[in-house]
Amino acid sequence: xxxxxxxxxxxxxxxxxxxxxxxxxxxxxxxxxxxxxxxxxxxxxxxxxxxxxxxxxxxxxxxxxxxxxxxxxxxxxxxxxxxxxxxxxxxxxxxxxxxxxxxxxxxxxxxxxxxxxxxxxxxxxxxxxxxxxxxxxxxxxxxxxxxxxxxxxxxxxxxxxxxxxxxxxxxxxxxxxxxxxxxxxxxxxxxxxxxxxxxxxxxxxxxxxxxxxxxxxxxxxxxxxxxxxxxxxxxxxxxxxxxxxxxxxxxxxxxxxxxxxxxxxxxxxxxxxxxxxxxxxxxxxxxxxxxxxxxxxxxxxxxxxxxxxxxxxxxxxxxxxxxxxxxxxx
Amino acid sequence: xxxxxxxxxxxxxxxxxxxxxxxxxxxxxxxxxxxxxxxxxxxxxxxxxxxxxxxxxxxxxxxxxxxxxxxxxxxxxxxxxxxxxxxxxxxxxxxxxxxxxxxxxxxxxxxxxxxxxxxxxxxxxxxxxxxxxxxxxxxxxxxxxxxxxxxxxxxxxxxxxxxxxxxxxxxxxxxxxxxxxxxxxxxxxxxxxxxxxxxxxxxxxxxxxxxxxxxxxxxxxxxxxxxxxxxxxxxxxxxxxxxxxxxxxxxxxxxxxxxxxxxxxxxxxxxxxxxxxxxxxxxxxxxxxxxxxxxxxxxxxxxxxxxxxxxxxxxxxxxxxxxxxxxxxx
Numbered sequence: 001x002x003x004x005x006x007x008x009x010x011x012x013x014x015x016x017x018x019x020x021x022x023x024x025x026x027x028x029x030x031x032x033x034x035x036x037x038x039x040x041x042x043x044x045x046x047x048x049x050x051x052x053x054x055x056x057x058x059x060x061x062x063x064x065x066x067x068x069x070x071x072x073x074x075x076x077x078x079x080x081x082x083x084x085x086x087x088x089x090x091x092x093x094x095x096x097x098x099x100x101x102x103x104x105x106x107x108x109x110x111x112x113x114x115x116x117x118x119x120x121x122x123x124x125x126x127x128x129x130x131x132x133x134x135x136x137x138x139x140x141x142x143x144x145x146x147x148x149x150x151x152x153x154x155x156x157x158x159x160x161x162x163x164x165x166x167x168x169x170x171x172x173x174x175x176x177x178x179x180x181x182x183x184x185x186x187x188x189x190x191x192x193x194x195x196x197x198x199x200x201x202x203x204x205x206x207x208x209x210x211x212x213x214x215x216x217x218x219x220x221x222x223x224x225x226x227x228x229x230x231x232x233x234x235x236x237x238x239x240x241x242x243x244x245x246x247x248x249x250x251x252x253x254x255x256x257x258x259x260x261x262x263x264x265x266x267x268x269x270x271x272x273x274x275x276x277x278x279x280x281x282x283x284x285x286x287x288x289x290x291x292x293x294x295x296x297x298x299x300x301x302x303x304x305x306x307x308x309x310x311x312x313x314x315x316x317x318x319x320x321x322x323x324x325x326x327x328x329x330x
Numbered sequence: 331x332x333x334x335x336x337x338x339x340x341x342x343x344x345x346x347x348x349x350x351x352x353x354x355x356x357x358x359x360x361x362x363x364x365x366x367x368x369x370x371x372x373x374x375x376x377x378x379x380x381x382x383x384x385x386x387x388x389x390x391x392x393x394x395x396x397x398x399x400x401x402x403x404x405x406x407x408x409x410x411x412x413x414x415x416x417x418x419x420x421x422x423x424x425x426x427x428x429x430x431x432x433x434x435x436x437x438x439x440x441x442x443x444x445x446x447x448x449x450x451x452x453x454x455x456x457x458x459x460x461x462x463x464x465x466x467x468x469x470x471x472x473x474x475x476x477x478x479x480x481x482x483x484x485x486x487x488x489x490x491x492x493x494x495x496x497x498x499x500x501x502x503x504x505x506x507x508x509x510x511x512x513x514x515x516x517x518x519x520x521x522x523x524x525x526x527x528x529x530x531x532x533x534x535x536x537x538x539x540x541x542x543x544x545x546x547x548x549x550x551x552x553x554x555x556x557x558x559x560x561x562x563x564x565x566x567x568x569x570x571x572x573x574x575x576x577x578x579x580x581x582x583x584x585x586x587x588x589x590x591x592x593x594x595x596x597x598x599x600x601x602x603x604x605x606x607x608x609x610x611x612x613x614x615x616x617x618x619x620x621x622x623x624x625x626x627x628x629x630x631x632x633x634x635x636x637x638x639x640x641x642x643x644x645x646x647x648x649x650x651x652x653x654x655x656x657x658x659x660x
Contacts (some may be wrong), residue, residue, distance in 0.1 A: 156479030
């Protein structure tokens with residue numbers, strides 16, 4: 001992470017200090033993933049404050065100087081001027097800071113995190129590799145829960161310290177719930193698998209739906225058509241909301257518009273859900289270096305659901321980072 | 331969850347509405363664990379607002395009425411009067427609410443969550459059972475990462491939908507870092523395992539340190555003495571900070587006071603870390619129905635660390651919920 005980029009951003013926004021507690025932002029700025037309440041402060045020089053119990057570990061990993069976080073009044077003494085904070089800052093901290101300082105909410109760091117460096121892209125690619133390899137070795141048998149256990153075991157053994165998010169293995173009627181996680185039900189068709197690995201704190205996020213019946217396959221074909229056309233339109237300068245529109249229009253043409261219950265995608269990096277959102281509400285444009293998902297889905301109540309999700313790196317066009325086939329059968 | 335208890339608390343604090351977005355609090359109040367941004371509102375009647383994609387799933391699970399969350403301005407129209415919110419509310423939401431309402435930070439729900447019902451205690455006990463069974467079937471071999479993979483696989487297969495937190499398997503020198511997570515190093519002695527399962531959204535949190543050398547065993551004996559005496563002092567009405575003092579004094583007598591780097595324990599429930607904290611800073615007293623950890627530790631820099639952690643239910647005295655031996659050998 002280039003601290004100068006943050007300093008430049010601060011200057012543009014007229015900020016004197018940055019006060020950061022969001023774990024993903026701290027990892028971005030220091031390389032250290034905080035396991036307890038930690039604070040990153042940037043005035044002219046950056047500093048990371050962690051509690052005593054994490055001090056040795058943080059010093060081992062952090063790319064910037066680390067000191068012990070002793071108390072909030074001590075922190076207040078270091079800060080000065082107009083302070084930039086993330087909009088997610090807990091209100092209790094906001095109110096404490098506001099007693100003494102002018103506190104401004106800023107998307108400065110989230111915005112910089114949208115554009116990935118080469119090193120970040122490599123981490124994401126590695127996370128995708130681990131996730132795909134883990135799915136290939138997965139047996140379609142037992143309960144959804146047992147399949148998730150297998151899948152996460154495979155990812156763990158390949159170096160993913162945790163799943164990137166709660167793995168979704170939703171089969172039969174449960175596949176019609178977009179966020180169905182897992183159950184103790186025996187796996188049946190279709191089986192929707194939405195899973196991700198973590199490598200060097202960077203996440204992957206992919207979905208495959210393994211179909212069996214003709215009906216399921218037809219819906220899968222619509223999804224793949226929508227996904228393909230949406231990906232084709234990706235290039236720097238295009239509105240993120242337009243990509244959503246392209247996918248949604250195709251699904252609507254086939255009469256399933258009301259069954260596409262979520263936006264078409266989102267940024268991925270240190271967190272699974274980052275900006276930009278590929279939704280009709282998003283004003284942002286796509287830029288070179290972004291990594292986003294494209295994940296149209298159709299969810300038929302009391303019947304079944306299909307979603308396919310790939311990760312795309314934005315260069316001159318959209319480059320699909322996933323290597324795995326989109327059509328897998330049950 | 332008894333909504334009337336919340337209504338009574340609101341009356342005592344002079345609040346007209348509650349506005350809740352913290353996932354653990356939403357689960358506590360509704361039985362539904364939100365997988366996207368959701369809002370619980372209580373004026374006279376409770377209501378849960380979830381985005382369209384989660385609507386069916388939430389309706390299946392929630393104990394209170396569910397409606398679609400359409401937009402924030404719509405939500406603003408429902409609210410009225412003085413609004414109670416959690417201190418962790420993101421400042422951007424706080425500022426939006428403050429434009430129209432008086433917004434008060436309150437620990438009302440966290441405080442009610444401290445005291446567990448019979449049903450909550452059963453869930454916690456079940457989570458402990460799953461975690462302990464999973465450790466019993468664990469082979470001490472391979473890398474820390476592989477051991478964690480095994481352990482989490484065992485928990486998954488026993489019905490824990492995810493680990494309660496990032497499992498710590500820290501061996502050799504790494505055991506001297508209290509929060510060491512895992513590495514790809516081959517496991518050596520001692521091996522500190524801090525792990526937890528989840529059952530019906532309730533967590534367990536336990537630590538065992540498997541020792542080999544005499545030196546390691548001596549330190550373990552001190553930890554066990556400190557833990558035993560601390561647990562003996564637990565009863566309703568006693569200050570949480572006193573339990574910390576009891577454990578710390580014993581460790582200090584043996585000359586390891588500076589090596590006990592964290593507080594002695596914390597509440598556990600829907601989240602792994604809940605109030606009260608068993609630290610010198612805590613003003614709260616222990617009460618019947620709390621479930622807390624008691625987890626003294628000694629961390630010797632560049633050498634090794636030992637921690638033992640059990641979960642205690644507070645009745646007339648402290649009742650240890652764990653069944654597993656405290657002394658396990660490598």
